[in-house]
Amino acid sequence: MPNKPTNNPYAQAAGAYDQSAQSHTPDQRELEGRVLLKAAKMIVDIQDNWDEMTGELLESTLKYNRQIWMMFYDTALENPDDDRPNDLRSNIVNLANFIFKREVDILAEPKKEKLDVLVNINKEIAAGLMTKPATPPPE
Numbered sequence: 001m002p003n004k005p006t007n008n009p010y011a012q013a014a015g016a017y018d019q020s021a022q023s024h025t026p027d028q029r030e031l032e033g034r035v036l037l038k039a040a041k042m043i044v045d046i047q048d049n050w051d052e053m054t055g056e057l058l059e060s061t062l063k064y065n066r067q068i069w070m071m072f073y074d075t076a077l078e079n080p081d082d083d084r085p086n087d088l089r090s091n092i093v094n095l096a097n098f099i100f101k102r103e104v105d106i107l108a109e110p111k112k113e114k115l116d117v118l119v120n121i122n123k124e125i126a127a128g129l130m131t132k133p134a135t136p137p138p139e
Contacts, residue, residue, distance in 0.1 A: 032072075033129035039065040040122035043115050050112045058110060062103045065118060069096045095121065 042061045046053050073096035076089040099118065106114045 029129045033126040035068055036122040036126040036129070039068055040119045040126070043119050043122075047112050047115055047119075055110070059107060062106065065122070066100060066103055069099045072096055095125075 039061075042064060046058060046061055072092050076092040076096075079089075099121065102114070102117060106118075
């Protein structure tokens with residue numbers, strides 16, 4: 001039996017909302033890129049106001065950054081059958097481990113210039129995520 005159009009206004013509204021949400025919601029890569037840029041901006045704000053920075057602010061900012069990278073780390077480890085090649089997954093894990101170690105180093109001995117590498121990594125990865133991947137030619 002073919003589907004006939006519904007006269008239910010609630011179903012029509014839900015359908016319209018779904019179409020609108022899909023057209024205005026960024027894709028996963030763009031969303032991840034924006035989150036990395038937000039973390040980079042938070043770190044730069046700490047650098048710009050280093051003299052007023054508190055240990056609590058530094059710790060909470062680095063925790064935010066760490067949570068982002070923990071998501072990348074977990075995804076790389078837990079999804080071996082995903083569409084990511086093994087070398088990409090390995091690079092993500094290694095980069096996340098570097099970031100975790102760097103954050104521990106920063107918390108142990110806070111220095112403004114130690115934050116530069118975190119900002120640079122976040123910006124570079126965000127730029128890559130926000131670039132549309134090339135679509136393979138049709139076969």
